[in-house]
Amino acid sequence: MTDTPRQVGGRIAARRHARRMTQADLSRASFVSLSMIRGIERGVRSPSDKTLDSLAAALDVDPSRLVNGNSRTSGRVHSALPHISAAIAGYDVPDVPAPRSLPELSSAVNDALTWRLNAQYSRLAVQAPALLGDALRALHTATGHRRKEAAQLLASAARAADAVAYKFGAYDLSARLVELMRWACTRAGDPLLNATTAYVRTETFLAARSYATGLRALEAAIDAAPSPKEPRSIAARGALHMRAAVVAGRAGDETAADTHLAEAEPLAALVPEGIYNGTAFGPSSLRIHQVSVAVSLGTARVSWALDVAREWKPPRDLPSERRSSFYIELARAQVWAGLMDDAFESLKVARRAAPQHTREHPWAREDTATLRRLKRADAEELTAFAEWIGAV
Known part of the structure; x- marks a missing residue:
């Protein structure tokens, strides 16, 4: 509407x-x-x-906080995707020097990180082409230690752009951006960046539903990751275990899912919740992934997801995208449990936390359609929500 x-x-x-x-x-x-x-x-x-x-x-x-209509914000993102693609088409071809200095580029990349974590995709999409172009130019023209810094900035810029491509279903572009991250990694010389890239690369396997292969890739990345001796390396390994648990759940491998969650738990207890290597990690992120794994494993683990949600809610200082994910996955568990009113409330909370993330999430759309089909109370509000999310 x-x-x-x-x-x-x-x-x-x-x-x-x-x-x-x-x-x-x-x-x-x-x-x-x-x-x-x-x-x-x-x-x-x-x-x-x-x-x-x-x-x-x-x-x-983000503009989506000001306008609830589906077409305007989504239209801006989709119109930006070809420009993102063009920005990376000649990634290995040197260009003129970047107009931004490395400190200026670093500031812009940090802004993009904030927008990504808070699901501000339309802001990110508009800025991504220029950010990628400048990061590529910086890498091609930098020398010495600045070349490694430029490579790290390029990897972060590619990850930010990938968030837009992946969330909006441009999976081929997403895969190209992940490969650009991997290319940048070889020039950055940072093992923790390799771990982060392996974490992001999982999207390619999720999009293809190649869960078993994705799990093997994550386990290889865990083996290659630096020993967890300080916060960044602890978080890198812990995030990979959390990701592996979710992928194992999608693969239906209950044993592997439980094993990876068990490996992540003591690591999450060693660091405060925060952003490490561009990824949220800590005790709160672990709880969110417990719900995600439970939902990935299907109806057999519904009670586990509901138990977590009864005891805990994500704090407001967590990134918006992560809070939204929690409520979207909780809504799915509640639908499976027949808790239709609770499921609709969870979807509304997810929307308030991160409207663009909620609107583009396939599970949120599917569950809204299910609710509209089965739940006749509050039909007007539910219909308005379904129209907003594109479920009708």
Whole structure:
């Protein structure tokens, strides 16, 4: 269901107030005229996609938080995918020097990391082509230790772009971005980056449903990973075990899934929850993966997933994408258990945490369709949700 201009304007005004900005402050930060902002907030003017992007950036929020309509944010992402593809087409062909210095490029990559972790895919998609192009130029023109730094930045930029490609179903482009990460790894000389790349590469096997092969690849990466002696190496190995547990669950290998979770648990206890090597890891991430593994193993483990959820909820300081994943997977377990009202509530929480991630998640769409078919109460709200997520 498409938002009215008044609804969009109301969200912009609410976000502005939350950030304690005046309309004049927002005008200066977004480079949008004050009269335009006043008209948008009153609901008498509709922002163009470009204006919406500018306002969202100034408010430090993804455009999907301001507009609930499916076509606008998804359309921006899909229109950016060919530009991402073009940016990496000649990855091995040297180009002119990058217009950004390495410190500037590092700052931009860190922004992209934040957007990825918080599922701000449309912001990420718009910036990814230039970021990838500059990172490639930096690698080709850097020398000495700066070449390794540039290679690490390129790998991080490729991972950020891959999040967009994979979530929006561009699996061939996603696989190319993963291969670009692997190519960058050979020039970075960082074993922990190799482990991170192996973690991301799992998407290729998940997309192809080649679970057994993906599990073997992860186990080989675990064997090759540095010994877990300090936080980054502990987190790298722990994240690989968590990922392997999920893939083993998809493969129906209950023993392997339990084994990898058991290996991850003591590692998660050694470090505080945080972002290591671009990946969230720690006690909270482990609990989320316990639910994910339970759901991956099917209906036989439903009670396990529900038990975890009864005892624990993800804290708000976790990355939005990870919190959203927890509630999407919990909703699936609740559907299987016949807890339809609870499942719908979980999907709504997932949407509030990360709307773009929820809308593009196939399980969220499938479960919404199931709920709409089986649950007749609250039909109007459920139908509106189904229209938003594309389940009707």
